[in-house]
Amino acid sequence: MAQKENAYPWPYSRPTPQSGLNTLPQRILRKEAATPSALVLLNRSNAPPTAVLGQKGMENSSGAPNFTRPFTIDDFEIGRPLGKGKFGNVYLAREKKSHFIVALKVLFKSQIEKEGVEHQLRREIEIQAHLQHPNILRLYNYFYDRRRIYLILEYAPRGELYKELQKSRTFDEQRTATIMEELADALRYCHEKKVIHRDIKPENLLLGLQGELKIADFGWSVHAPSLRRKTMCGTLDYLPPEMIEGRTHNEKVDLWCIGVLCYELLVGNPPFESASHNETYRRIVKVGHAAGAPGCRGQGLGRAGLDARVFVATGVEHRRFLLLSPLLQVDLKFPASVPAGAQDLISKLLRHNPSDRLTLAQVSAHPWVRAHSRRVLPPSAMQSVA
DSSP, X not given: OOOXXXXXXXXXXXXXXXXXXXXXXXSOOOOOOOOHHHHHHHHHHTOOXXXXXXXXXXXOTTSOEEEEEEOOGGGEEEEEEEXXXXXXXXXXXXXXXXXXXXXXXXXXXXXXXXXXXXXXXXXXXHHHHHOXXXXXXXXXXXXXXXXXXXXXXXXXTTOBHHHHHHHHSSOOHHHXXXXXXXXXXXXXXXXXXXXXXXXXXXXXXXXXXXXXXXXXXXXXXXXXXXXXBOOXXXXXXXOOHHHHTTOOBOTHHHHHHHHHHHHHXXXXXXXXXXXXXXXXXXXXHHTTSSOOOBSOOOOOOOOOOOBGGGTOSSHHHHHHHHHHSOOOOOOOOBOTTSOHHHHHHHHHHSOSSGGGSOOHHHHHTOHHHHHHOOOOOOGGGSGGGO
């Protein structure tokens, strides 16, 4: 598939060079050398500031790298599709020279421009390219041609967490606690870099070869130096009260999301899933003012999986349906199958007031997490401590 690649400027804006952040892994259980092939892609993406991000190095007569030729689709062997989305597809691929396996995300410019999400794509690339953590999916590089934009991503062999949850319906304490520790560590790293993910949910979490968690899809994330935002984003069942109410929010939205996730992993459905969107909203904004009562399971109609912008543009609409509807009692309810320790963790994360939620450090140190987590870092995480 011969095409002229990168024959014109980056279509939306100039990307920023990578910062070369170091990974800070915790609880190291094994240590192996990094794969040399992976370093090829990493070195190419960490080009000097004078080189365009996405160019690959070639040695000149002096033996020094010469960043002159960008990646093209011809540098890769394309394999089976890994997933399909609104803006394009993801394929298993192999870089021909190094034989390194990657996931190649192919996005169509026409669709991106039609939906007006150029800024969102640029943000996803800039943020994910700067993050290097064992539980965050790596973005090695990107390139583009006249019709498409290609993201060279780390391959997660075990796929989406959501698909595994669908198969097993629920996870046990050990697996759920492990995921909570992995998430807490990865999000703590993000927040230290002033990055808020804002869309943590099973569909955006992938699994590595050893089952280790990989946070993906940073399309809704934001690099906010002040850590305060006021835009609506995320998925309906995972929206925190401050977003529904149109209030300014900060990194604490991610704490709410992992509380919802912990509940869904143990129970099989999100805690506020309801027959209507307004009912879901009411249940969310009423929670956290008092403790939930265990022993009763809410009825759900299936996962909404919808962009919240479709339903709520401002806090005005939220206030309108609350005034027109009878007030509901707080109804964060747990089935008897959810252990007391997990109930304690979830109830301390799903608080209406963001400042009342546990911190990520407290999540990692929570007795239930410490008792049941079996976190193991993958070999790729070891190079920073070699």
